[in-house]
Amino acid sequence: xxxxxxxxxxxxxxxxxxxxxxxxxxxxxxxxxxxxxxxxxxxxxxxxxxxxxxxxxxxxxxxxxxxxxxxxxxxxxxx
Numbered sequence: 001x002x003x004x005x006x007x008x009x010x011x012x013x014x015x016x017x018x019x020x021x022x023x024x025x026x027x028x029x030x031x032x033x034x035x036x037x038x039x040x041x042x043x044x045x046x047x048x049x050x051x052x053x054x055x056x057x058x059x060x061x062x063x064x065x066x067x068x069x070x071x072x073x074x075x076x077x078x079x
Contacts, residue, residue: 010069013048030064
């Protein structure tokens with residue numbers, strides 16, 4: 001399945017926060033699967049995503065790449 005603009009922008013956000021993370025593995029990224037994904041990384045990732053998309057993320061729990069992508073697609077469709 002081709003990557004759309006929202007997905008690519010989110011991948012770029014993940015790469016900015018986790019530069020050593022293999023791009024091919026981004027789709028499966030979860031806080032449990034990425035050892036560097038701690039509370040500080042969560043805050044950094046949220047800040048990078050919020051800056052890129054202009055959308056605030058709820059930090060009440062850690063979200064996977066897929067959950068964040070779904071949330072962004074819903075929010076951006078409404079905007």
